[in-house]
Amino acid sequence: MQFIDAISALHDEVEKYWVLAVHQCLSHAPQLHLLEEWALFSTDKFRHKLHIDADVFAELMNLIQGHPIFHNNLNNSQLPITVQLAVFLNGIGHYGNAAT
Secondary structure (H helix, E strand, O other): OHHHHHHHHHHHHHHHHOOOOOOOOOOOOOHHHHHHHHHHHOHHHHHHHHOOOHHHHHHHHHHHOOOHHHOOOOOOOOOOHHHHHHHHHHHHOOOHHHOO
16 A cells, blocks of 8 residues: 555656756757757767767868868858768768758
């Protein structure tokens, strides 16, 4: 009988609060703008979005940033290299409608 009372009391406490663990709220913005925040504070979200760890992403940026394909002499400027790489990695990490 004590076990049932304890379970009932625990059930009442859970229903009263409805929150089992407090978590940090991330800012609401387009996801590309969240990548820097995720790289610092939520590496699992960064990895889920781009299918690569943040430190590997940074090293890859160091390797490709000087390549001439990312620079042009036209009036239409390109997106920043970090955005181009993020869009590419996101695209190759999906099948179907999200694939590039």
